[in-house]
Amino acid sequence: MNDDESVLLHTEGHILHVTLNRPRALNALTHSMVRIIDEALDQAAGDDTVVAVLISGAGERGLCAGGDIRSIYEDARAGRRASVDFWRDEYRLNARIARFPKPYVALMDGLVMGGGVGVSAHGDIRVVTERSRVAMPETGIGFVPDVGGTRLLATAPGELGTHLALTGRTVDAAGALLCGLADHFVPSHRLPDLVQALSRCSAPAEVTETVRRYAAPAPDAELAAHRAWIDRCYTAGTVEEIIERLADDGAPEAGETARELLALPPTSLKVTLEAVRRARRLDSLEAALDQEFRVSCRAFDGHDLVEGVRARIIDKDRSPTWDPARLGDVTVGEVARHFQPLGEQELGLAPAP
Numbered sequence: 021m022n023d024d025e026s027v028l029l030h031t032e033g034h035i036l037h038v039t040l041n042r043p044r045a046l047n048a049l050t051h052s053m054v055r056i057i058d059e060a061l062d063q064a065a066g067d068d069t070v071v072a073v074l075i076s077g078a079g080e081r082g083l084c085a086g087g088d089i090r091s092i093y094e095d096a097r098a099g100r101r102a103s104v105d106f107w108r109d110e111y112r113l114n115a116r117i118a119r120f121p122k123p124y125v126a127l128m129d130g131l132v133m134g135g136g137v138g139v140s141a142h143g144d145i146r147v148v149t150e151r152s153r154v155a156m157p158e159t160g161i162g163f164v165p166d167v168g169g170t171r172l173l174a175t176a177p178g179e180l181g182t183h184l185a186l187t188g189r190t191v192d193a194a195g196a197l198l199c200g201l202a203d204h205f206v207p208s209h210r211l212p213d214l215v216q217a218l219s220r221c222s223a224p225a226e227v228t229e230t231v232r233r234y235a236a237p238a239p240d241a242e243l244a245a246h247r248a249w250i251d252r253c254y255t256a257g258t259v260e261e262i263i264e265r266l267a268d269d270g271a272p273e274a275g276e277t278a279r280e281l282l283a284l285p286p287t288s289l290k291v292t293l294e295a296v297r298r299a300r301r302l303d304s305l306e307a308a309l310d311q312e313f314r315v316s317c318r319a320f321d322g323h324d325l326v327e328g329v330r331a332r333i334i335d336k337d338r339s340p341t342w343d344p345a346r347l348g349d350v351t352v353g354e355v356a357r358h359f360q361p362l363g364e365q366e367l368g369l370a371p372a373p
Contacts, residue, residue, distance in 0.1 A: 027056040028078070033219035034071040035227075036064045040139075043079025048088045049135040051106040057139065058113045065121055072123035072227045074218060075139060082153070083127065086134025089161065093329040096320060107166070107316050108367060110135060111309040114168045115369050118142040118305050123227040125218065128152050128196070129208055138167025141201045142305065145231055148193035149208040150239070154201055157188035159288045161332050162324030162342070164295055164315050164358075171308035174299040176200055178247060179254035185296050186259070186289055187280060194241035204231055205238035249274045259289045260347050285324045285342040286350045291315060291358045298359070306369035311359065313367035318358040 028039040038057055040047035057075075064070045077083035087110070095103045117124055117139065126140035127147050132154045140146060141154075148154070156165040156173065165173060165185050173181030176199040184191065184199065196202040206214060214234040221227045253265040253274060259281070266278035281289065295315055299308045319325050323343045331340035344350055 024052050024056060026050060026053050027060075029056075029060050031070065032215075034069060034222055035218050036060065036070050036073045038073060038075045039078055040075070040084050041078040043077070043081065045088070046081055046085030046131060047077040047079070047083060047136070048085050049110065049139070050088050050091070051102070051109065054106065054110045054113050058109065058116060061113075061116055061120060070122065071221060071224055072125060072218070073120065074125045074127065074215070075143070076127040076215075077130065077136075080130070082131025082136070083129060083140060084133070084136030085131050086136055086157075089329050089333055092320075093326060093334060096326045103320055104317055104365075107313060110138065110167065111313055111367060112369065114138045114142055115306050115309055118168070120144075123224050125227065125231065127211060127215075128154065128202055129211060133157055133190075134169075135167055137169055137172070137201070141172055142168055145204070145228060146202040147204050147206050147211075147214075147231060147235075148196050148202040148238075149206055149211065150193060151208050152193040152196060152202070153190045154192075154196045155188060155190040156185060157190070159186060159284050159292055160188045160328065162285045162288050162322070162326075162328030162340070163319055164288055164292045164312070166312040166316050168305050168309055168312070170292075170295045170299040170312060171302065171305050172201060173199070174296050174308075178251040180243065180247065180250060182254040182293065182296055183250045183277075185292050186254075186262070186284075187277060188284075191243055192239075192241075194238045195243040197238055198241040198244055204235040206231070206234050207236055210234050210236075246271075246273055259286075259293055262293075263347075285328060285340070286344055286347040287322065287324055287342070287354065288319075288328075290347070290350045290355050291319070294355050294359070304370055310367045310370050314360065314362055315358045317362060317365070318360075 028041045092103045124143035125145040126143040129149045156169040173185045249271040256262045266274045
């Protein structure tokens with residue numbers, strides 16, 4: 021076990037267990053946790069006695085609710101840059117998980133949001149349950165989907181990913197499977213038996229087969245029933261046009277979504293739409309993470325992230341004042357500025373062209 025008990029590490033059989041251990045904070049990630057996980061994966065990759073890694077969350081509420089938003093708020097308010105260093109290491113961890121040479125099994129039980137998606141959905145064996153609630157809710161706090169989320173959402177069928185990116189809405193297990201954020205549905209009461217069975221695996225192929233044995237058919241995805249109006253509306257060229265199509269579509273859910281989007285920060289919406297569409301054209305997760313790092317750094321220096329966290333997490337008045345407050349006041353140049361290279365501060369995961 022490591023000295024910092026925010027992440028518990030132990031081996032059962034040939035499986036390295038990584039348990040996020042901040043249940044009172046919904047296992048929200050800190051910089052220390054990212055470093056511990058990264059070091060553990062580095063050691064496991066070179067350890068022939070470890071055939072797979074299993075990540076889960078302590079407590080009953082979920083795997084991980086994301087990054088420690090309160091610390092980001094305090095960092096920005098104090099004029100520090102620790103959050104940028106955190107993102108740099110977090111995104112590198114996301115890339116490591118995606119390229120990990122052994123089976124990486126993520127138990128996405130309960131709440132899985134933001135950074136929680138980053139430490140799970142890039143794995144190659146992703147398990148959801150009837151309790152799973154998965155989301156990239158960044159626009160609601162004046163931020164933009166990160167941790168490789170723009171690439172994950174960009175590759176979802178049709179415009180489902182665009183819808184989830186802009187609204188920040190939560191999907192259940194079936195929705196996560198539909199959108200490519202998960203691979204297997206395992207009823208939560210089977211998880212203890214699954215974990216025990218995994219501990220008896222002695223080869224990577226056995227890990228995959230074991231998860232399949234415990235999997236069951238997932239319930240129908242409610243999101244699939246809304247696919248028609250989502251695909252009709254989100255192919256529009258701008259956020260303004262998307263909202264106009266939603267308002268005029270005729271489906272009650274579309275109209276509700278239009279009203280929901282109008283309450284979100286205009287800059288976050290426009291930058292998010294651009295980020296997802298650019299991610300579709302990128303050729304790797306690493307390139308998407310490089311892009312997200314630029315966007316995150318620019319958002320950190322802006323007004324809306326601090327204001328969004330204040331309204332949602334700190335004061336909880338849910339009455340943010342966005343700047344600018346209207347979609348029409350967010351210029352093309354301001355959106356483009358979020359994607360400009362950072363010079364020597366680049367994340368630099370993708371090879372230079």
